[in-house]
Amino acid sequence: QVQLVESGGGLVQAGASLRLSCVASGPTLSDSAMGWFRQAPGKEREFVATIWRAGVNVAYGDSVKGRFTVSRDNAKNTVSLQMDRLKPGDTAGYCCAVNPLGRTGVYRRPSEYLNWGQGAQVTVSS
Numbered sequence: 349q350v351q352l353v354e355s356g357g358g359l360v361q362a363g364a365s366l367r368l369s370c371v372a373s374g375p376t377l378s379d380s381a382m383g384w385f386r387q388a389p390g391k392e393r394e395f396v397a398t399i400w401r402a403g404v405n406v407a408y409g410d411s412v413k414g415r416f417t418v419s420r421d422n423a424k425n426t427v428s429l430q431m432d433r434l435k436p437g438d439t440a441g442y443c444c445a446v447n448p449l450g451r452t453g454v455y456r457r458p459s460e461y462l463n464w465g466q467g468a469q470v471t472v473s474s
Contacts, residue, residue: 350374350463352444357468362436368429368468370444378422381450383461384429386440386470394440395456397429398447407455411437434472441467 356368370382384396395409397418406418417430427444445461454460 350377350446352446352463352465354442354444354465354468357442357470359471359473360434361473362434364434364472365430365432366434366470368431368442368444368470370427370429370465372425372427372446376422377420377425377427377446379448381447381455382418382420382427383445383447383455384418384427384442385445385458385461386438386442388440391440393458395458396442398455399427400450409456431470434470436472436474439471441469443467 351373352370354368354370356366360366381398381400383398385393386396387393396412397408397416399406399418399420403420415433420427444465446463447461
């Protein structure tokens with residue numbers, strides 16, 4: 349069973365950058381697509397980014413497109429999320445998760461993902 353641990357969150361001012369990492373133990377992540385989601389208090393879970401098995405094809409949510417970059421290192425069993433030009437609206441708990449099927453038409457749906465991490469808190473002040 350895959351276990352995911354996120355790290356790299358923190359408190360920053362608007363315009364700053366953070367890099368989140370998601371490290372997996374257990375089965376290799378190379379067999380699955382990976383995704384990032386975020387959820388702020390009182391709001392629904394929001395799709396952030398996904399990256400497919402080879403690390404070439406990626407997709408982003410509209411609210412982060414152009415500011416966030418997802419990548420993976422299958423040799424290290426790690427997925428990362430580089431977040432630039434952060435805004436107060438980016439404040440949320442960020443979780444990574446495994447997408448075992450990697451279906452292109454439904455990658456925004458949380459139901460497609462398994463083995464969720466505990467999350468990393470990102471807080472952006474104005």
